[in-house]
Each structure stands twice: as structure tokens, then as C-alpha cells.
Amino acid sequence: xxxxxxxxxxxxxxxxxxxxxxxxxxxxxxxxxxxxxxxxxxxxxxxxxxxxxxxxxxxxxxxxxxxxxxxxxxxxxxxxxxxxxxxxxxxxxxxxxxxxxxxxxxxxxxxxxxxxxxxxxxxxxxxxxxxxxxxxxxxxxxxxxxxxxxxxxxxxxxxxxxxxxxxxxxxxxxxxxxxxxxxxxxxxxxxxxxxxxxxxxxxxxxxxxxxxxxxxxxxxxxxxxxxxxxxxxxxxxxxxxxxxxxxxxxxxxxxxxxxxxxxxxxxxxxxxxxxxxxxxxxxxxxxxxxxxxxxxxxxxxxxxxxxxxxxxxxxxxxxxxxxxxxxxxxxxxxxxxxxxxxxxxxxxxxxxxxxxxxxxxxxxxxxxxxxxxxxxxxxxxxxxxxxxxxxxxxxxxxxxxxxxxxxxxxxxxxxxxxxxxxxxxxxxxxxxxxxxxxxxxxxxxxxxxxxxxxxxxxxxxxxxxxxxxxxxxxxxxxxxxxxxxxxxxxxxxxxxxxxxxxxxxxxxxxxxxxxxxxxxxxxxxxxxxxxxxxxxxxxxxxxxxxxxxxxxxxxxxxxxxxxxxxxxxxxxxxxxxxxxxxxxxxxxxxxxxxxxxxxxxxxxxxxxxxxxxxxxxxxxxxxxxx
Numbered sequence: 001x002x003x004x005x006x007x008x009x010x011x012x013x014x015x016x017x018x019x020x021x022x023x024x025x026x027x028x029x030x031x032x033x034x035x036x037x038x039x040x041x042x043x044x045x046x047x048x049x050x051x052x053x054x055x056x057x058x059x060x061x062x063x064x065x066x067x068x069x070x071x072x073x074x075x076x077x078x079x080x081x082x083x084x085x086x087x088x089x090x091x092x093x094x095x096x097x098x099x100x101x102x103x104x105x106x107x108x109x110x111x112x113x114x115x116x117x118x119x120x121x122x123x124x125x126x127x128x129x130x131x132x133x134x135x136x137x138x139x140x141x142x143x144x145x146x147x148x149x150x151x152x153x154x155x156x157x158x159x160x161x162x163x164x165x166x167x168x169x170x171x172x173x174x175x176x177x178x179x180x181x182x183x184x185x186x187x188x189x190x191x192x193x194x195x196x197x198x199x200x201x202x203x204x205x206x207x208x209x210x211x212x213x214x215x216x217x218x219x220x221x222x223x224x225x226x227x228x229x230x231x232x233x234x235x236x237x238x239x240x241x242x243x244x245x246x247x248x249x250x251x252x253x254x255x256x257x258x259x260x261x262x263x264x265x266x267x268x269x270x271x272x273x274x275x276x277x278x279x280x281x282x283x284x285x286x287x288x289x290x291x292x293x294x295x296x297x298x299x300x301x302x303x304x305x306x307x308x309x310x311x312x313x314x315x316x317x318x319x320x321x322x323x324x325x326x327x328x329x330x331x332x333x334x335x336x337x338x339x340x341x342x343x344x345x346x347x348x349x350x351x352x353x354x355x356x357x358x359x360x361x362x363x364x365x366x367x368x369x370x371x372x373x374x375x376x377x378x379x380x381x382x383x384x385x386x387x388x389x390x391x392x393x394x395x396x397x398x399x400x401x402x403x404x405x406x407x408x409x410x411x412x413x414x415x416x417x418x419x420x421x422x423x424x425x426x427x428x429x430x431x432x433x434x435x436x437x438x439x440x441x442x443x444x445x446x447x448x449x450x451x452x453x454x455x456x457x458x459x460x461x462x463x464x465x466x467x468x469x470x471x472x473x474x475x476x477x478x479x480x481x482x483x484x485x486x487x488x489x490x491x492x493x494x495x496x497x498x499x500x501x502x503x504x505x506x507x508x509x510x511x512x513x514x515x516x517x518x519x520x521x522x523x524x525x526x527x528x529x530x531x532x533x534x535x536x537x538x539x540x541x542x543x544x545x546x547x548x549x550x551x552x553x554x555x556x557x558x559x560x561x562x563x564x565x566x567x568x569x570x571x572x573x574x575x576x577x578x579x580x581x582x583x584x585x586x587x588x589x590x591x592x593x594x595x596x597x598x599x600x601x602x603x604x605x606x607x608x609x610x611x612x613x614x615x616x617x618x619x620x621x622x623x624x625x626x
Contacts (some may be wrong), residue, residue: 051321054314102197108254111274111275111285113279135157137215144223145223145227182244182248216251276302383409410436423485427505432493456504493527528559
């Protein structure tokens with residue numbers, strides 16, 4: 001009983017011991033086993049979390065090799081591009097994440113801090129396009145301004161070219177080519193009355209407009225902020241693509257670290273936005289609270305404009321979710337091997353060396369000289385001495401190829417004419433043209449200021465006789481064998497001749513404007529340094545006002561605008577009579593001039609892709625070989 005003293009026998013009893021659990025069934029396991037097959041399982045309350053890494057083929061449901069190339073099974077056609085996995089908790093659904101580049105304004109911006117996976121996202125978008133459409137439907141061009149992450153896309157048959165920040169000329173040419181495609185499509189829409197991209201697709205499906213390499217174009221820009229800060233000369237062209245490109249099937253997919261790197265006027269063009277982990281989630285343009293839910297240590301995790309979490313797939317098709325290695329080269333090889341059709345037009349860039357033999361097949365008209373190729377379409381550049389140009393003015397500093405230009409022009413003119421038709425007066429301050437003109441064609445040679453004055457006076461006397469004998473009632477006829485041969489002035493380094501303060505060629509100034517009538521043509525060069533003043537020297541000013549083909553080579557930028565030009569034209573247009581009056585429908589760009597031997601052109605790395613003296617208003621010029 002309670003409170004009674006314990007007996008001696010009770011005190012000696014052993015303490016109870018815990019028994020070890022056996023391996024046999026318990027009551028709980030027996031009940032659960034009976035209920036397991038009683039009915040269908042209940043739906044789980046939530047789905048498993050998104051994986052830390054997934055390959056594009058797994059995210060897209062696998063792929064098949066078809067006559068149209070490699071195709072992800074989740075691809076639905078058009079610009080519905082599979083790029084990863086999407087999680088929709090409200091609908092208890094996880095599945096392929098597709099972005100429609102044709103919806104909204106047709107442009108996509110991917111935002112995220114350093115290491116969040118922006119470059120990988122662009123690579124995935126490109127590979128998703130390559131496994132959803134054919135190169136005939138979509139062409140892809142890339143500008144990599146952050147490193148070299150996009151270079152692996154170059155092997156895809158859909159990619160027309162990828163330019164890195166170390167190749168400024170190719171970056172500029174890529175933007176120019178894509179903008180030219182926009183202009184071509186705009187003209188096509190106006191000519192045929194098309195209203196949407198669907199009209200163009202339907203027409204091309206019927207075999208029309210074979211001149212277009214692809215239906216639509218996608219421009220990838222990795223590092224949009226660098227485009228605005230380091231390539232400001234391209235900013236207006238990219239802004240034009242954003243403003244008008246969507247309607248004509250030209251789309252821009254770009255990356256940036258934050259929204260403030262995109263100008264407010266262009267933010268509205270990116271109607272589709274994807275945010276990776278932001279450096280400061282409060283800067284999110286979608287939802288700051290949800291942006292905090294994107295983990296910092298999971299590259300590729302994203303927040304969509306629908307306020308859903310998603311995960312970018314790795315750009316690989318080998319089902320190996322390993323972010324530490326790249327499977328893009330193997331995927332590109334697979335896609336390339338499965339496609340046998342045409343590819344988008346490559347980005348055309350002028351060669352560093354253009355031998356004179358490159359244009360041997362070109363037969364210019366009598367009195368015209370082939371001096372190079374236009375970068376826009378690689379068509380020959382002609383100096384039409386007997387036609388629209390009359391005179392030639394080339395500006396460039398030492399070792400840019402001015403003397404070589406005069407050598408080539410003289411050699412071609414000599415091949416086209418006889419000594420009775422053409423004669424040269426050579427003004428050669430540095431002896432670079434010595435021996436270039438044969439004696440049969442050489443009317444005089446001067447290598448200093450004194451001799452230049454005498455030679456100029458002799459030529460002026462001959463021109464005075466021609467001008468005095470012209471028929472005033474019927475106009476002055478072109479020079480013939482009876483009136484004398486055409487006189488070509490080869491003037492090299494005119495600034496050296498005029499450095500004494502005099503004007504050695506002043507006697508010829510009155511005849512420059514009527515050069516076509518009296519048979520006078522001036523081919524002259526001078527340095528860029530001091531050209532802002534030297535261009536107003538009487539002889540140089542007379543050449544310009546009479547109508548000349550102008551070339552600007554490398555030189556001092558501080559000289560400013562040297563040749564009058566339309567401010568809205570691109571760098572590289574040749575300045576001449578037609579360009580000045582706007583009668584050239586498509587002004588050319590940068591020119592590669594012919595060289596008579598394979599010597600590397602002026603240090604392009606030092607000057608960049610644009611000649612150093614050009615301002616934003618200046619029309620252009622050529623890289624000539626020395």
C-alpha cells in the first residue's frame with residue numbers, strides 16, 4: 001500500500017530491462033500495408049523543387065532528328081523557343097518553359113547580377129532556336145561584349161556570325177548587316193503590301209523573295225550596357241531595331257545587370273523580361289518580394305513576367321546536367337550535321353589585305369579606275385575620272401597608303417590610254433612616284449616647290465590655249481587628239497609642297513572647275529594632320545568645289561569633320577558628287593582599297609575599325625595599303 005515500508009523481498013527484485021525490437025511486422029506497418037492497395041494514391045500537396053541543373057534536351061522532352069534537322073519534342077513551331085523548365089504551383093504543373101519571341105514587341109531582355117547565368121541564357125536561347133526552327137526560317141547573329149561566351153554558337157547552321165568586343169569592325173558590321181536586313185524587309189513590305197511577318201512567311205513558303213536568306217532575324221547582345229558606353233556610334237542603329245524591328249521580323253535578345261543600364265526610351269521595347277538573381281532584388285522590375293526568392297547560389301534560376309519561377313536549361317543535348325563542362329560544341333555539331341540546306345548570310349568584313357589581282361576580272365569603263373571594294377556588298381569601287389568624279393582627294397597620315405593609291409590609279413590609266421590620249425604631270429615631294437609613269441606618258445616631274453611652280457605654270461599655259469580655242473556658241477567639246485591629251489596631275493603629299501607658305505599650284509586653280517572641258521584632272525593626297533586648315537588652301541579648295549571623290553584614311557581625330565556629308569549616313573560612304581547631292585540610293589560604307597603587294601594595312605588594332613579621324617558626322621574612307 002501507499003506509504004507502507006518496502007519489504008526486504010521487494011528491495012531485492014531486479015530492475016526492468018528494455019526489450020530489443022525484432023524484425024517482424026509491427027501493428028503500424030501491418031495497417032499501412034493493408035491500406036496501400038486500397039485505392040489510387042492521393043495527389044501530392046506540392047511538386048518537387050526545380051532541379052539545380054537540367055539540359056535542354058531533358059527540359060524539352062527529348063529530341064528527334066528529322067528532315068528539317070534536330071527538333072525538340074516540345075517545340076511547337078514559329079518562335080516558341082524552349083529554354084528550360086517552368087514551375088506553376090497554382091496549377092500543380094512543371095513542364096517545358098517556352099518563350100515566344102514574336103509576341104509583344106518581339107524583343108527579350110535577360111537581367112541578372114554577375115554569375116547569375118546571363119551568357120548561358122543567351123546560349124540556350126540560340127540552341128533552342130536551332131532545335132525549334134530551320135535556318136531558312138530564322139537567322140541568328142551575336143555580339144559578345146562581355147567575353148567569349150557566345151563564340152561557341154558560330155558552328156550552328158542558324159548563326160550568320162558572332163562578333164566579340166576585341167573586333168570592333170566586326171561588331172559594327174554585324175549591327176549594320178542586321179539593320180540593312182530591317183531596311184530590306186521594310187521596302188519589301190511596302191512594295192507588296194504585307195502587314196505582318198506571317199504574310200512574309202506565307203510568301204516565302206510559296207517560293208517568293210528568294211533574295212532573303214531567312215524569314216526572321218534574331219540579334220543576340222551580351223552586355224547591353226557596353227553597347228551604349230563603348231560603341232556609342234552603334235546606339236542609334238540598335239535603337240532603330242528595337243523601335244521598328246518587331247513588326248518586320250527582326251528581334252533583339254539582350255542581357256544587362258540592371259534596368260538602369262537600359263535607357264528609358266528602350267525599356268518599353270523589351271516587353272518580355274526575365275530576371276535572374278539580381279544584385280539588389282529591390283531593383284526588380286517584376287516583383288521585388290519574389291525576386292528575393294531567387295537563390296544566390298543557383299545560376300539559371302529565374303523569375304518571369306508572369307511572376308513564376310523557372311530555370312534555364314544548360315545549352316547541351318547530351319542529357320548530362322553538368323554546369324562545369326560545356327556540351328555546346330557537341331550540340332552544335334549534331335545540329336549542323338542534321339541540316340543540309342542553305343544558311344543565313346554571313347557578316348561581311350573587309351579583308352586586312354586586298355591584292356590588286358582581286359579585281360582583275362573587273363573591266364571599268366574608259367577613264368575609270370577600280371580602287372577597292374565596298375564593305376556593304378563587296379562590289380568594286382570605281383574612281384570615274386572621265387565621269388562623275390573628275391578629281392580625287394585622299395587624306396591620310398604616314399603609311400596609310402596614299403602613294404600606293406596614286407601608283408595604282410596611274411598604272412590603270414596608262415593601260416587604258418595611249419600617250420596621245422593622256423599625259424601626266426607628277427608633283428612628288430617625297431619621291432614616292434619616281435619611275436611610276438613611263439617617259440611616253442610623262443609630261444613633267446617636280447619634286448620641290450620651285451620646280452612645282454614652273455611645271456604648274458607650263459600646264460596652265462597649255463590649258464589657257466585650250467580654253468581660248470573653245471567654241472563659245474556650241475560649248476567647249478571634250479579634249480581630242482587635235483586639242484591635246486588629257487592632263488592628269490599626280491600630286492603626292494601636297495602639304496609638303498605647300499609647307500614653304502606659298503601656293504605652288506595656284507596657276508592651275510582657275511581650270512579645276514572646268515576640268516572636264518579642258519581635259520584637266522587632279523589626283524592629290526595630303527596628310528590628315530592640319531587638314532582642317534589645309535583644305536581651304538586655294539588649290540585643295542578648288543579640287544573639292546569642282547567635285548571630287550574623297551577618301552579619308554587613318555589620322556588625327558582632333559581634326560574633326562573634314563569632308564561635308566549627310567550626318568545620318570553611316571561611316572564608310574564615299575564622298576563624291578552623287579553622294580553630296582543624295583542621288584545614291586544606298587551609300588556605301590568602309591572601303592578596302594587595292595594593294596599591289598600583300599602587305600598588312602595600317603595598324604587596325606591601334607586605330608580600331610573606324611579611321612581615327614572620323615567624327616559622327618564624317619563620311620568616310622578607305623584603308624589603303626602602302
